[in-house]
Amino acid sequence: FKSGERLAASWVLGLPDEGKIILYVGNLLPIKNPLLLARAQGLLAKAMDTKPHLVRIGTGSQEDAVRARSEAQGSGEHLRLVGKIIGEVAQYIRAADVLSIPSDNEGVPNVAFEAMGCGLPIVATKVGGIPELFIGELVQKGDQQAMAEALTRVLSTPQGREPIASHARQ
Numbered sequence: 241f242k243s244g245e246r247l248a249a250s251w252v253l254g255l256p257d258e259g260k261i262i263l264y265v266g267n268l269l270p271i272k273n274p275l276l277l278a279r280a281q282g283l284l285a286k287a288m289d290t291k292p293h294l295v296r297i298g299t300g301s302q303e304d305a306v307r308a309r310s311e312a313q314g315s316g317e318h319l320r321l322v323g324k325i326i327g328e329v330a331q332y333i334r335a336a337d338v339l340s341i342p343s344d345n346e347g348v349p350n351v352a353f354e355a356m357g358c359g360l361p362i363v364a365t366k367v368g369g370i371p372e373l374f375i376g377e378l379v380q381k382g383d384q385q386a387m388a389e390a391l392t393r394v395l396s397t398p399q400g401r402e403p404i405a406s407h408a409r410q
Contacts (some may be wrong), residue, residue, distance in 0.1 A: 241330050241357035243401050249335035253328070255320070260292040260395045263336035265329060265351040266343075268300030275367070276342040276384055278306050280314035283388035287359045291315055291396060297322045297332060333358045344381045346370055356408035359401025364392045
């Protein structure tokens with residue numbers, strides 16, 4: 241997990257090269273609160289000039305609810321449910337503009353370390369071991385407005401990836 245060219249990674253994965261990409265990596269289970277991110281994506285679509293793309297890696301009981309929520313708020317065409325993968329996570333991280341971890345409960349998620357290794361900004365809920373891991377945007381669990389605002393700040397302010405990757409190496 242190291243930095244790489246964002247557009248090249250997007251091309252390899254068949255992701256759009258226009259617009260921002262929010263990445264979620266994890267099980268689509270209630271404890272991970274994937275619906276919080278789906279609701280935040282709807283708020284983001286209203287706040288930004290172009291609707292951000294939401295790429296979700298993982299499977300679980302809330303997959304249909306996530307899809308239905310995205311369709312209902314008019315962002316279904318900007319949702320990609322990738323399913324379970326093993327070898328391409330680093331490539332998806334390089335292709336993304338931000339990683340979101342909207343969990344209601346979490347230990348120390350490996351994906352946060354992986355994202356930081358690639359220099360990817362993270363917006364996460366302030367639960368479990370997450371606050372101790374990284375410098376990034378933290379929001380209270382369950383707060384879709386705060387999640388949307390934090391994602392808007394990160395997506396609207398281009399950041400260099402090297403400071404994040406350097407922090408991760410330490």
